[in-house]
Amino acid sequence: MSNRESHKRPDEFVEVPTLSFVNYDSYEKKIASMGSRNLLEYHEITKSRLEISEYCLKLLLDNFDNDVAFVAGLTGFLVQAKAALDSLCQEINLFYRLSIGLGREYPTETEELTAPQNLLVLSRRNVVLTKLIVQELGATNPWFATFKLLHASEGVHGHSRRLMSAGISPHNLEVGETKIPEFCAESLSKINRITEQCYDLMR
Numbered sequence: 001m002s003n004r005e006s007h008k009r010p011d012e013f014v015e016v017p018t019l020s021f022v023n024y025d026s027y028e029k030k031i032a033s034m035g036s037r038n039l040l041e042y043h044e045i046t047k048s049r050l051e052i053s054e055y056c057l058k059l060l061l062d063n064f065d066n067d068v069a070f071v072a073g074l075t076g077f078l079v080q081a082k083a084a085l086d087s088l089c090q091e092i093n094l095f096y097r098l099s100i101g102l103g104r105e106y107p108t109e110t111e112e113l114t115a116p117q118n119l120l121v122l123s124r125r126n127v128v129l130t131k132l133i134v135q136e137l138g139a140t141n142p143w144f145a146t147f148k149l150l151h152a153s154e155g156v157h158g159h160s161r162r163l164m165s166a167g168i169s170p171h172n173l174e175v176g177e178t179k180i181p182e183f184c185a186e187s188l189s190k191i192n193r194i195t196e197q198c199y200d201l202m203r
Helices: 022-032 037-062 067-095 116-125 127-137 142-155 180-201
Strands: none
Touching: 022 037, 022 180, 037 067, 037 180, 067 127, 067 142, 067 180, 116 127, 127 180, 142 180
């Protein structure tokens, strides 16, 4: 059986979600008046990372019959989707002047923002936003725990034992009870929703 025949394309049941930037645009107008070039740059980066994630997801789905292209799409998706979340967390860090990682060159990672000491500081600035962050990106959220595991094993070399062991096609890999294409599509939609909710709450 050929590689093309062995993998059923998921196109009929998995779609690339349409990204929404309604709150992104209104929040951009707000921060433009603040005169923070650094914050504006990260705001643009967050959107760019989401759009690249969308492209990588499409690559993954369009190349379901090609293991190399499939994995390239998956790796790109995981790296860019996680980077979008990290960039969002850096926006929150800068907007509320939380001073996380002050003086260094790389942005706040999601895991840093959700550290108890930083959540405590954020809660003094915006308690509703803090609750959202804990609910969606905290340690007890099963989706985010699974996303981080997949990102560490397949998106970032050497951070975790690979889930795709030798001899197992990436197309057959499941995370929880969900196959990779469905999980990635759901994750992109969820990350976009989280960013839009955060922008709506950042006042």
